Amino acid sequence: KAGVTQTPRYLIKTRGQQVTLSCSPISGHRSVSWYQQTPGQGLQFLFEYFSETQRNKGNFPGRFSGRQFSNSRSEMNVSTLELGDSALYLCASLQSNTGELFFGEGSRLTVL
Amino acid sequence: DQQVKQNSPSLSVQEGRISILNCDYTNSMFDYFLWYKKYPAEGPTFLISISSIKDKNEDGRFTVFLNKSAKHLSLHIVPSQPGDSAVYFCAASEEVGANNLFFGTGTRLTVIP
Numbered sequence A: 001k002a003g004v005t006q007t008p009r010y011l012i013k014t015r016g017q018q019v020t021l022s023c024s025p026i027s028g029h030r031s032v033s034w035y036q037q038t039p040g041q042g043l044q045f046l047f048e049y050f051s052e053t054q055r056n057k058g059n060f061p062g063r064f065s066g067r068q069f070s071n072s073r074s075e076m077n078v079s080t081l082e083l084g085d086s087a088l089y090l091c092a093s094l095q096s097n098t099g100e101l102f103f104g105e106g107s108r109l110t111v112l
Numbered sequence B: 001d002q003q004v005k006q007n008s009p010s011l012s013v014q015e016g017r018i019s020i021l022n023c024d025y026t027n028s029m030f031d032y033f034l035w036y037k038k039y040p041a042e043g044p045t046f047l048i049s050i051s052s053i054k055d056k057n058e059d060g061r062f063t064v065f066l067n068k069s070a071k072h073l074s075l076h077i078v079p080s081q082p083g084d085s086a087v088y089f090c091a092a093s094e095e096v097g098a099n100n101l102f103f104g105t106g107t108r109l110t111v112i113p
Helices: none
Strands: A005-007 A010-013 A019-024 A031-038 A042-050 A053-057 A064-068 A074-078 A087-095 A100-103 A107-111 B010-014 B019-025 B032-038 B045-051 B056-059 B062-067 B072-077 B086-093 B107-112
Touching: A005 A087, A019 A087, A019 A107, A031 A074, A042 A064, A042 A074, A042 B086, A053 A064, A074 A087, A100 B045, B010 B019, B019 B032, B019 B086, B019 B107, B032 B062, B045 B056, B045 B062, B045 B072, B072 B086
Parallel strands: A010 A107, B010 B107
Antiparallel strands: A005 A019, A019 A074, A031 A042, A031 A087, A042 A053, A064 A074, A087 A100, A087 A107, B019 B072, B032 B045, B032 B086, B056 B062, B062 B072, B086 B107
């Protein structure tokens, strides 16, 4: 079956702009989470959605937001971009019976 | 505040020898621990996990050891192969099936042929 799909894979924005990233989980997976990966910080949990509801949220400012649609697809949005938002944004869907997270290849955001 | 720490950013090992990757954590509520492997331009992939009721879990060449009193876990790869060269992330959660994992900063393993 198809894996977790993230779009776009790469994008470049300038400070002050906003960006929307998309994630399609593995078919049948209802829980989607987002992570930010930066050098030296590892993967930092952003938020998790299940059945269109945010269940958990990490320690990120309100500029970072997300949502989940009825088909389990998810989007995350970052507004008023800052240079420090440059990172790889990873989406993961959860296989609930094993607890295994399956990650997408990520969306690499560069903020100039 | 990094609740999961991997203090070695890199490790080089000769092919055929043992690779030992270490991870420490601070949150005593963590109950489930995982290792993920990441190749460049790919998302992390699940490798092996262990729950707090065990102190060892083995899967082929990969073994994870957990020392709860020391809040320490390690991943052993024996024998190491060049294809094992990747970044390894340790992760922890308060329960199995939690989607909000706490990750370490990763250790880049290089296996030298």
